[in-house]
Amino acid sequence: xxxxxxxxxxxxxxxxxxxxxxxxxxxxxxxxxxxxxxxxxxxxxxxxxxxxxxxxxxxxxxxxxxxxxxxxxxxxxxxxxxxxxxxxxxxxxxxxxxxxxxxxxxxxxxxxxxxxxxxxxxxxxxxxxxxxxxxxxxxxxxxxxxxxxxxxxxxxxxxxxxxxxxxxxxxxxxxxxxxxxxxxxxxxxxxxxxxxxxxxxxxxxxxxxxxxxxxxxxxxxxxxxxxxxxxxxxxxxxxxxxxxxxxxxxxxxxxx
Amino acid sequence: xxxxxxxxxxxxxxxxxxxxxxxxxxxxxxxxxxxxxxxxxxxxxxxxxxxxxxxxxxxxxxxxxxxxxxxxxxxxxxxxxxxxxxxxxxxxxxxxxxxxxxxxxxxxxxxxxxxxxxxxxxxxxxxxxxxxxxxxxxxxxxxxxxxxxxxxxxxxxxxxxxxxxxxxxxxxxxxxxxxxxxxxxxxxxxxxxxxxxxxxxxxxxxxxxxxxxxxxxxxxxxxxxxxxxxxxxxxxxxxxxxxxxxxxxxxxx
Ligand SMILES: Nc1ncnc2c1ncn2[C@@H]1O[C@H](COP(=O)(O)OP(=O)(O)OP(=O)(O)O)[C@@H](O)[C@H]1O
Ligand SMILES: [Mg+2]
Numbered sequence: 001x002x003x004x005x006x007x008x009x010x011x012x013x014x015x016x017x018x019x020x021x022x023x024x025x026x027x028x029x030x031x032x033x034x035x036x037x038x039x040x041x042x043x044x045x046x047x048x049x050x051x052x053x054x055x056x057x058x059x060x061x062x063x064x065x066x067x068x069x070x071x072x073x074x075x076x077x078x079x080x081x082x083x084x085x086x087x088x089x090x091x092x093x094x095x096x097x098x099x100x101x102x103x104x105x106x107x108x109x110x111x112x113x114x115x116x117x118x119x120x121x122x123x124x125x126x127x128x129x130x131x132x133x134x135x136x137x138x139x140x141x142x143x144x145x146x147x148x149x150x151x152x153x154x155x156x157x158x159x160x161x162x163x164x165x166x167x168x169x170x171x172x173x174x175x176x177x178x179x180x181x182x183x184x185x186x187x188x189x190x191x192x193x194x195x196x197x198x199x200x201x202x203x204x205x206x207x208x209x210x211x212x213x214x215x216x217x218x219x220x221x222x223x224x225x226x227x228x229x230x231x232x233x234x235x236x237x238x239x240x241x242x243x244x245x246x247x248x249x250x251x252x253x254x255x256x
Numbered sequence: 257x258x259x260x261x262x263x264x265x266x267x268x269x270x271x272x273x274x275x276x277x278x279x280x281x282x283x284x285x286x287x288x289x290x291x292x293x294x295x296x297x298x299x300x301x302x303x304x305x306x307x308x309x310x311x312x313x314x315x316x317x318x319x320x321x322x323x324x325x326x327x328x329x330x331x332x333x334x335x336x337x338x339x340x341x342x343x344x345x346x347x348x349x350x351x352x353x354x355x356x357x358x359x360x361x362x363x364x365x366x367x368x369x370x371x372x373x374x375x376x377x378x379x380x381x382x383x384x385x386x387x388x389x390x391x392x393x394x395x396x397x398x399x400x401x402x403x404x405x406x407x408x409x410x411x412x413x414x415x416x417x418x419x420x421x422x423x424x425x426x427x428x429x430x431x432x433x434x435x436x437x438x439x440x441x442x443x444x445x446x447x448x449x450x451x452x453x454x455x456x457x458x459x460x461x462x463x464x465x466x467x468x469x470x471x472x473x474x475x476x477x478x479x480x481x482x483x484x485x486x487x488x489x490x491x492x493x494x495x496x497x498x499x500x501x502x503x504x505x506x507x508x509x
Contacts, residue, residue, distance in 0.1 A: 076398045079395065079396055079398040082396070084392075084393075088387075088389055090387070090392065091393075092393070094415065103399075104397035165397070169397060
C-alpha cells in the first residue's frame with residue numbers, strides 16, 4: 001500500500017496546564033484534500049502549526065515523507081516542502097510583491113549552491129526565480145503588481161499572493177489556516193477559487209476553514225475537531241449529510 | 257546679565273578676542289572635529305553592540321533560549337543606564353583603559369559602550385514591534401531563524417526605530433561634551449579654554465552652542481531623509497513607530 005505523505009501519531013500539545021491537542025492520530029495521503037472544522041478553541045490552528053513545527057508538540061510523532069519530524073535536525077528542509085497560508089496573510093511589508101514571492105526560493109537555492117558547490121551565479125538564480133515568480137503572479141492575474149508593496153493591495157490580492165509565495169517553494173503539501181476569515185466578503189470568492197484550482201491540480205491540502213460550502217465541494221475528507229481530539233471524520237457527504245456524533249450535529253446546526 | 261551687551265565697541269573687541277586673536281577660531285573647529293570623531297565611533301560601536309544585545313534579549317524572551325547570555329546582557333544594560341556617564345568615563349580613563357594614551361579613543365569607547373545600552377533597549381522594543389506572524393511566515397518558508405531575523409524582522413524593526421535611534425544619536429553627540437572632564441579637547445571644552453585666556457564667556461559659549469545646534473539639525477535632516485526613503489513601502493496605518501529611547505534620562509551627565 002502507498003505510504004501516507006503525512007502522518008501524526010498521538011500528537012499532544014499543552015500550553016502550561018491547558019491541553020490543546022489531546023492525541024491526534026491521522027494519516028494524510030498524497031492528493032488528499034483534508035478540511036478541518038470545529039468550534040473555536042478546539043485546537044485546529046494548533047494542529048496545523050504543529051505539522052510544520054511552528055509549534056513544538058509536547059508528545060507524539062509526526063511523519064512527513066516517512067521521516068519523523070519532532071526530532072529532526074533538518075526542520076528547514078521539511079518546512080520548504082510544506083507551504084503555509086495564514087489568516088492574516090503575513091506578507092513581508094518591507095518587500096515588493098515579487099521579492100515576497102522569491103525571497104525564500106532564492107535563499108534556498110543559494111544554500112543548495114553552497115552545499116553542492118554549484119557553479120551558478122547569484123544573478124542567474126535571482127533571474128530564474130524572478131521569471132518563475134512572474135509566471136505564478138501571471139497565473140493569478142497580478143503580474144502588474146510585482147513591484148508594488150503589500151500595503152497597496154486588497155485583502156484578496158494579499159492572500160492570493162501569500163498562496164503564490166508558498167507555491168514558489170514547490171511544496172508537497174499546503175496548509176491553510178482560515179485563509180478567508182480576515183477577508184471582506186466580496187474577496188472570499190477569489191481566494192477560494194484559487195484554492196479550488198490548486199485542489200483540482202492534485203495538490204495535497206489541509207485546510208482549516210469555516211467555509212462549509214468549500215469543504216463540501218473540495219474536501220476528500222473532513223476532520224471535525226473538538227476539545228483537542230478528532231471527534232469525527234469522513235467524506236463530506238457523510239459528515240454533512242449524515243452526521244452521527246452529537247457534538248458534530250450541534251456544531252453543524254450552528255454554522256450551517 | 258552682562259551689562260556691556262549693548263556697547264558696540266566693546267562687542268567688536270570681544271568678538272575679536274573670542275575668534276581672531278591667536279587664531280582662536282581654529283580651536284572651535286578642532287573641538288568640533290573631536291566631538292564628531294568621538295560621536296561617529298561611538299555611534300558605530302553603540303549600534304553594532306546595541307543591536308546584538310537587543311536581539312539576544314528579544315530572542316530569549318521569544319524562544320526561551322540563550323538564558324544566561326540574555327541575563328548578562330540585561331545586567332549590562334541595567335548597570336550602564338543606572339550610572340552617570342561621567343563616572344563611566346572616569347572609570348575607563350583612570351582604570352580600565354589607563355594605558356591608552358589617546359583620549360579620543362577612550363572617549364569613543366566609553367560613549368560607544370554607554371550608547372549600546374540605550375540602543376539595546378530601542379532595538380528590543382523595535383524587534384517586539386514587528387508582528388509575530390512575520391517570524392512564522394519566514395520560518396514556514398524554510399528560512400532559518402537567523403535568516404528570518406536578518407531579512408525580515410530586523411529591516412522592519414529598523415524602520416520602526418528610526419526616530420528613537422536618532423534621539424539616541426542626538427543625545428549622544430551632546431553627551432560627549434563631558435569628555436572635557438578627562439582633558440579631551442572636544443567642542444564642549446573649547447569655551448572654557450578660551451575664557452581662561454580672555455575672561456569672557458559670551459561669544460565662545462554662543463558659538464559652541466551654535467555648532468552643536470548645527471550638528472543636531474543636520475542629524476534631523478538625515479533622519480527625515482531616511483524616513484522618506486523607507487516610507488515608500490508603508491502606506492499601512494499599522495506601522496508602530498518606537499519613540500523615546502533616552503528621553504527619560506535627560507540628566508545622565
Ligand atoms: N501560544 C499559546 N499559549 C497559550 N495558549 C494557547 C496558545 N495558542 C493557543 N492557545 C490556546 O489553545 C486553544 C486552541 O487554540 P487554537 O488556536 O488551536 O484553536 P482554533 O481551533 O484554531 O480556534 P479558532 O477557530 O478560534 O481559530 C485556545 O484555547 C487557545 O487559547
Ligand atoms: Mg485558529
